[in-house]
Amino acid sequence: xxxxxxxxxxxxxxxxxxxxxxxxxxxxxxxxxxxxxxxxxxxxxxxxxxxxxxxxxxxxxxxxxxxxxxxxxxxxxxxxxxxxxxxx
Numbered sequence: 001x002x003x004x005x006x007x008x009x010x011x012x013x014x015x016x017x018x019x020x021x022x023x024x025x026x027x028x029x030x031x032x033x034x035x036x037x038x039x040x041x042x043x044x045x046x047x048x049x050x051x052x053x054x055x056x057x058x059x060x061x062x063x064x065x066x067x068x069x070x071x072x073x074x075x076x077x078x079x080x081x082x083x084x085x086x087x088x
Contacts, residue, residue: 064071
């Protein structure tokens with residue numbers, strides 16, 4: 001009786017382990033497929049965002065060079081507001 005129970009438990013455990021392994025393999029394949037499919041899309045979008053940020057930084061630098069007094073006053077005002085908020 002005990003031998004049969006042990007054999008049945010081993011059989012059930014082996015079945016569950018094989019089923020889990022197959023499911024994990026399937027999930028890995030799905031993740032790889034999604035990574036392959038959307039990885040290049042995400043990389044392209046990241047490049048677009050970097051280009052936009054670089055352009056905006058260039059625009060801000062140009063405005064600072066064109067109007068240094070105004071830029072300094074704005075920076076001082078923002079610094080004052082941040083300082084006031086942090087000290088509360």
